[in-house]
Amino acid sequence: MQKDVVKSTARRLFAFAMVVLLLSQVAMSVIAWAYFENNLLPEMDRKAATVGHLTRGQLQTALDLGIPFDQLAGTQEYFNDILKENPDIGYLAVSAPDGRVLYHSGIDARALEQNIAGVAATVAQRSARDIAKVETTSITADLGGGVSDYSNVAQPVTHQGETVGVLHVGVDEQFIRKRIDDIVFDIGIVLVTSLLIAFELLLFVSTLGLIGPMRLMTTLLGDLSKGRFGHTATAGATADFSRITAALNARVEQVNAAYRRVAQALESLPAASRARFDGDFGETMGGVRQRFGLAADGVAAQLRAVNLVDVRLLTFLFMSGEFLSRPFFPLYVKGVMEPIPGVSDALLMGLPITVFMLMHVLMTPFAARLIGTSGTRRAYIIGAAVSAAGLLGTGFAVSLYDLILWRMLSGAGYAIMFMACQAYVVANTAPENRAQGIAMFVSGLMAAEVCAPAVGGILADRIGFNLVFVLGALIAAGSAFLAARQLQADVPSTAGGAKRSGSVTAATKDLLRNPRFAATVLFAAVPAKLLLTGFLFFLAPVYLTELGATQSEIGRYLMTYGIANVLLASLFARWVDGRGFHVGAVFVGGTITGLALLLGMAWSDPRIVLVGIIVMGIAHALSISAQLALVSGVSRKEIAVHGDATVLAVFRLIERFGSAAGPFVMGLFVTAWGTGAAMAAGGALGMISIAAFILVFVMTRTRPSAGVNDTPAPVGGAST
Structure with a gap:
């Protein structure tokens, strides 16, 4: 009471x-949205006027040197360079006072002539006193790239006191509206992430x-x-x-x-x-x-109060520091690396992600021993500090080789921190409330999954890739400092199972002889992780960049995976457990992921990639927790011999090899067929794997499998 x-x-x-x-x-x-909407277009008109003044000065310099106005060689190339540096400027043109277009870039000359004759005449007839004024008009026309709205800023070009022509600078209002939309989205992202961050801090x-x-x-x-x-x-x-x-x-x-x-x-x-x-x-x-x-x-x-909210906040902070770079990491690798003869760029771009994931797998046994000897508090501090050093080094990498070394260091720290948080939860919960403790840990991870990619994409557009890594390192180091103050010292670590852990090697042999366990881990869990890291971490940022998406947009797209998990994982877990639908949930999750990725073959559109990301989030919310419950159900004999902790450790170990292989496999697909086809190939791989999974379960349906819902799955589907 x-x-x-x-x-x-x-x-x-x-x-x-x-x-x-x-x-x-x-x-x-x-208030921020209204301010940007009301002020961005006038500001862009002022920028266009400034560009016009500078350009007009160059033209008048040429005229003062005695070059005839209709013989200004290289003008179009000069205009092309200006447009490349200013994507918000839709076109540049110089017309005669009667409206004939003499020089132009970014437009169809005849289409422009039909819209500027009156403007050119008005500007040309101004008195000397008004010669410095600009004339801004709106144009809605097809000027060579489809019908669009332009703000045409017209300025006179003079020579010896006479107006010899008119310079037209066109601001593409569709581009401006897209910028406003981007800002609105960014404001929305900041709203959501700030509320999530405030929630985590307020809860703590x-x-x-x-x-x-x-x-x-x-x-x-x-x-x-x-x-x-x-x-x-x-x-x-x-x-x-x-x-x-x-x-x-x-x-x-x-x-x-x-x-x-x-x-x-x-x-x-x-x-x-x-x-x-x-x-x-x-x-x-x-x-x-x-x-x-x-x-x-x-x-x-x-x-003494043991507050698992400590580990939730620590998980949120650490994961946020690591996930900030997710929207742009493959592109950052591309900018750092030098081509290697005989090896495709796609493989090289995915290599640091593969190395990071592989270090997570290989360091897990060492992390467990470190926790056993040093306690979870010290292990967390070590892991966070090591990862912070790796992130900082990544931000200042000068070649692919030292980048790989820094990512190895980050992967080692990540593995230690991840194990320390899990061990802290296990050591400070009883069996009856352990699921709640795991849910607290996973909630921190998923909150970071939502916040960090979107914020990282926004920051990358504004401060550059390097400083985002520095910020991530500072956040990871801050989590180590907080752990030193908040976590209880030298908390003993336990295996977290009812049975004493047995030999992993012996358990692996016994489990792989179990066809249902082998099908679950090899045909469901490994492909799910392979597609997660291969598609979400590697291919999606690369493909979206090819399709013209900005870093902010990529971050927004990637955060939808975390949103789907946060909103649906708990709901799906209760529904699946209540109906014993674990096999069906795993099959449906794998199937809809494969179908969504197959769309990459039909359309080259950022929205198709977004659909793939959202569907993958929904599928993992449905199937990842069901996999854990399914493993407990189909491995009851092996659990009785080796213990549930050992069986889970074998499952996680094999599964994480899929995480490590994902970027490499997707890199091979990109090398062979290109990015869109690689997305579809990943979907085909997922469909074939999940078909093999369900086929094994159908063929072994006479094998006792009762109890698959005896062990409730943890809430949420962690992505690591």
């Missing part, structure tokens, strides 16, 4: 704070400063109300909680001290005298101790 009061109070306060944050963020977003602060102390206090008050004085509580995070807790602790210690004084007085009696009290008095002292929950030595045990 007391815990319910704490929970309901905390929820109301938390909801109120989030509503206030939401309203303030929405208001700021609307409220748990640390309010919910945790309140729970300890209510537990202590509950004991005292029952006349039990066996526990004290740690001091609260605020002065008020500390003062109240200290007063309650003092009362507990007074009672225990009184009991201790009586017990010590009895012990100090001579043996002959003490013998007379050992009977009834001794029984009375024992009864008092049991009735009031007193410690045998008279020293009350201390209640």
Whole structure:
């Protein structure tokens, strides 16, 4: 009852704070959107006027040198260079006063002549006093690239006091509207990510400063109300909680001290005298101790809150630092590397991702031993520090070779941190609430999956790739600093299974002899991870860049994977567990992923890539947690022999080889057939694999498989 009061109070306060944050963020977003919409087009017109002044100055310099106005060689090439450097400028043209186009770039001359004759005449007839003014008009026409809206900024070109021509600078208003749309999307992304970040920080602060102390206090008050004085509580995070807790602790210690004084007085009696009290008095002292929950030595045990929200925030921070570079990492590799004869660029671009994932696999056993000897707190700090160093080095890499070394370092740190967080959850939860603890950890990871790619894409467009890596390193280092302050020191690590872990090698042999386990891991789990890293981490950024998407757009596209997971994973997990639909969920998830990626063969469009990303997010929300429950169900015999922790470790180990192979396999597909066909080839691979999976289950349907839903799957589908 007391815990319910704490929970309901905390929820109301938390909801109120989030509503206030939401309203303030929405208001700021609307104001920012209105400001950009009202000011961007006039600002672009001013830029066009500036470009016009500079260009007109070059033309007039040529005229002053005696070059005839109709013989300005190289003018079109000069205009082409200006347009390349200014994508917001739709065209440049010089017309005679009567509207005939003499020089142009970016347009069809005849189409422009039909729209500027009046403007040219107006500008040409101005007096000397008004010669510096510009004439801005709107044009809606097909000027060579389809019908579009242009803002035409016209300025006179003069020679010896006479207007000899008119310079036209056209601002493509469709380009401006697209920029406004991009800004609106960026504002929306900032709104969503800022709310998620605020949620994580508010959850951490409220748990640390309010919910945790309140729970300890209510537990202590509950004991005292029952006349039990066996526990004290740690001091609260605020002065008020500390003062109240200290007063309650003092009362507990007074009672225990009184009991201790009586017990010590009895012990100090001579043996002959003490013998007379050992009977009834001794029984009375024992009864008092049991009735009031007193410690045998008279020293009350201390209640200490273990807040898994710590590890949730740490996971969110670390993963955010690592995921910031996801929208542009293959392109960054392309900019750093030098071509290697006989090896395609696609393979080289995917190589650092493969190395990173491979280090995650190979470092996992070392990470487990490090946690066993150093504790989760120290292991997390080591992992975060190593990863921060790797991210910083990645940002300043000068060749593919040192980039690979830095990514190896980041992969090692990532593996240590990931294992440390899992071990911390296992060490601080009981079997009955372990699923909730894992859900807390996965929630932090998925929040980073939503926030970081979108923010990284926006930042990459504005500050460059290198500084994004520096920011990621700072975030990872900050998580190490926070872990040093918040995580309990030297928490013992356990395997997390009911059975003692057995030999991984022996378990692997036994499990791979089980056709249903082999089908689940080789034909469902490995292809799912292969397509995740191959498509989402590697191919999607490369393909979207080829299709003209900006880094901000790529980040927005990639974040939809995390959004689908966050919104649907818990819902799907409950639905699948309730119906025992684990085999069907894995099959449906693999099938719809394959079908979505096959669309890459039919259309070369960024929206098709977006569909593939969203469908993959939905499919993984449906199938990843079902895979874990399915493994527990089809491997009951092996679990009885080797333990559930060992069986899960074998499953994860084999699965992660798919993660490592993904970029390499997709690189081969790109080399052979190109990016669009590579996306479709990935879909075909997924379809063939999932067909083999279901075929094995159909062929072995007489094999007992009851219990696939006995073990609930963790909430969420982590992408690592």
